[in-house]
Amino acid sequence: MKENPWARLLAYVTGLINQELLLKNEYLAAENRILRAQLPARLRLSDLERSTLAEIGKRLGRKALAQVACVAKPDTILAWYRKLIAKKFDGSKHRRYPGRPAIEPKLEELIVKMARENSGWVTTELWARCPTSAIPSRIRL
Numbered sequence: 001m002k003e004n005p006w007a008r009l010l011a012y013v014t015g016l017i018n019q020e021l022l023l024k025n026e027y028l029a030a031e032n033r034i035l036r037a038q039l040p041a042r043l044r045l046s047d048l049e050r051s052t053l054a055e056i057g058k059r060l061g062r063k064a065l066a067q068v069a070c071v072a073k074p075d076t077i078l079a080w081y082r083k084l085i086a087k088k089f090d091g092s093k094h095r096r097y098p099g100r101p102a103i104e105p106k107l108e109e110l111i112v113k114m115a116r117e118n119s120g121w122v123t124t125e126l127w128a129r130c131p132t133s134a135i136p137s138r139i140r141l
Contacts, residue, residue: 029068036070043071054081 045053057065057077065074072080 032070045071050080051084053077054084057081 053071054077057069057074058081060068062074062078065077069077071077
């Protein structure tokens with residue numbers, strides 16, 4: 001059987017790219033260790049930074065994370081991920097909060113402008129002179 005020359009070339013190129021990625025990772029890990037040694041004992045991370053590390057850490061897995069993670073222990077990073085997922089599905093986006101619904105900014109600007117121009121008017125007159133198409137039906141008098 002004759003071997004396909006394209007398969008051999010593809011394997012060679014893939015091997016080169018894989019080797020280059022491994023070298024880049026090794027360099028970044030060494031650079032990370034050196035920079036980490038120069039920092040104070042504890043880093044303060046924002047929520048965005050924690051969520052970024054948590055998402056990547058989850059994809060890496062506990063074993064690989066144990067070899068790479070310097071900012072926090074693998075268990076801590078995976079706990080961040082669990083909290084991130086719990087927050088994502090806690091239903092807070094679908095909750096209705098108490099209070100009157102907000103009016104459109106354009107309408108608010110119009111009311112404030114009219115109130116400044118006509119300081120003698122009372123509130124009911126202000127609403128009466130607003131164009132009814134601009135006032136949502138839920139807040140019309």
